[in-house]
Amino acid sequence: MLVFWALLLLQLPSHSFSEPKQNYFAQVGSSVTLHRKMDYSKGAYVRWFFESNGNNILLILKHPKQDMPKKEQLEEWKNRISLSTNYDLIISDLKESDFTDGHFRCEQQTSNDIQRAEYKLNRVRMPLSLTIPAGDELSLSCESDTVQIPTIQWDTPNNKTYTRQKKITEKVTAQYSGSWRCKDQTDPRQVQVSTTVIVIDLTPFPAELYSSISSRSPPLVLPCSLSSAVSLSELERVHLNQARWSFRPLNMSSEQEPYTLLTLSSSSWTHNQTSSQRILLSEKHLKGQDLSTSIPKLTASYRGTYTCQLEFKSGKIISSTLKLELLEVGSSVREKVTIREGDPVNLTCSLGHPTPPGITLKWKHPTTQARFQNHLHIPWAKVSDSGQWTCELTKDSTILTSARINLKIVKVIDAWVYLVSSGVLVFVLILIAVIIVCRKRQAVMYRRRKTRFCCCKNPQVKGFHKT
Known part of the structure; x- marks a missing residue:
């Protein structure tokens, strides 16, 4: 044992x-x-x-x-x-x-x-993910109910460092989207707490969009998209009330309510029945975070301001606005109509309103490439002026958009020259015809006056005798 x-x-x-x-x-x-x-x-x-x-x-x-x-x-x-x-x-x-x-x-x-x-x-009672609209207040707390974390440090997506702060309260923008991690400075491995913050915001686009009115131009896209990869179901989860496209025409006063053109319904844009029927946007099916739409065919009535807007049940509104500037060219003569050399021609090029500061409109000659003012008067059109005239809209030497018109100028003989030459030709032809007729009549008369002689069988006095 x-x-x-x-x-x-x-x-x-x-x-x-x-x-x-x-x-x-x-x-x-x-x-x-x-x-x-x-x-x-x-x-x-x-x-x-x-x-x-x-x-x-x-x-x-x-x-x-x-x-x-x-x-x-x-x-x-x-x-x-x-x-x-x-x-x-x-x-x-x-x-x-x-x-x-x-x-x-x-x-x-x-x-x-x-x-x-x-x-x-x-x-630590921190959510694994948090979705909030831009401009709202982000509140994060890194605290335990039992033991206090010794020395707290936050790692943030916007590279802003927070030390010795158990709670963070910030008004957020799209730069705050990403992973927020709370850690202990002495031993970071012991604190494994993080959350993914998704900030709902719209990607910024240029405030102005330039295009030209042309029958051959493709549909114009009006851009709008979410800055974060958020699904529509996620948007609904954070109490999205409505998404819409609205339009304010160029001549509408600021006191008037803009027209609501499209509203979001079942992952697609649908036309608002109460909106102006002159303005039609494509009912595009939404993909991912893209909220863009397009204008199928541009006309002057589409000039104005377009707003892509998200409205939440809390009353929070996030929007992105762009002003559509449309360049339109015109001529005193219709396109595809032949212009005679010497005729006057007027070419116009405008945005439908006074040109803003810093914006220039110039016509470019089709052959010499010379630049002229946007309202161009050609008192005496020449054959060398034929071709495609281009109106360019520039800002700080950058071409924003352009529009074109074709002129066909031909050299035509003056009417009086044409009439004189035609009259001379007719006179010559008549003269030739008269001469020919006279010659024929003289030949006929000559044959009628000629005396005929014959030789008889019965001889008479020697010589020739009339018969």
Whole structure:
């Protein structure tokens, strides 16, 4: 009996020790990695336990002679635990019970000793994701109900650093979208708390859009899109009330309400029946975060201001506005009509209103490339003026848009010259005809006056006699 106890004592590790309990901070639904501080000894057993209400539950075991760790078939922990290459415990999809019911323990056993370390999970009540409209107040708190985090530091997507602040309150813009992480400055691994902030905003576009009125121009796209990849279901989740396109004509006063052209319905734009029927936009099906629409055919009535707007049930409104400037050219003669050399021609080019400061309108000659003013008067058109005249709208030497018109100028003989030459030709032809007729009549008369002579059978007095 004494021999048995002696052998048993010889198999026990020579000594054992435990590290102080380590506090880790995480969120329900997230993942956490419990790091072993002890150095791994070759040939050691690594066991991870969960202790709760006096129960010591073995979660996973790494045998030194096995490549893969062995998991215990526990329904509560199934598919939620694994080991890293350094045999740290990885827990995914954290549940409420992981924080309140107990603590975790790691044991590393060799033939000489056994080392233990205990870990306590502390819950931080921060959402895993947060979606808010731009301009609203973002409020984040990195606090635990049980243990205080020693030295807090925030990592933010806009590269702004917050230190020693448990709570953050900021009015957000699109630059605040991304991952916000709360960590401990002394040991960042112990605080694994983060949230993904999605700020609903519209991508900024140029305030003015320039195009030209032409029968051959393709549909004009009115751009509008969300700055973050947010689905429509996500928008509805944050209480989106309505999305719409509205239009304010060029001559409408600021006191009047703009026309609502399109409203969002079932992931598509639909025409508003009460809007002006002169303005029609395409009912485009929405894809991703693109809220753009288009104008099928441009006319002068489409000049004005267009607004893409998101309205939330809280009353918050986010909008993006652009002013559509349309360049239109005209001529005193119709296009595709032949112009005679010497005729006067007027060419006009305008935006339908006085040209804003810094904007220039110039006509470009089709052959010489010379520039002229936007209202061009050609008193005497020449054949060399034929071709495609281009009106260019420029700002700071940059061509914003252009419009073209074709002129066909031909050289035509004057009418009086034509009449004189035609009269001379007719006179000559008549003269020739008269001469021909006279010649024929003279020949006929000559043949009628000629005397005929004959030789008789019965001779008479020698000589010729009339018959």
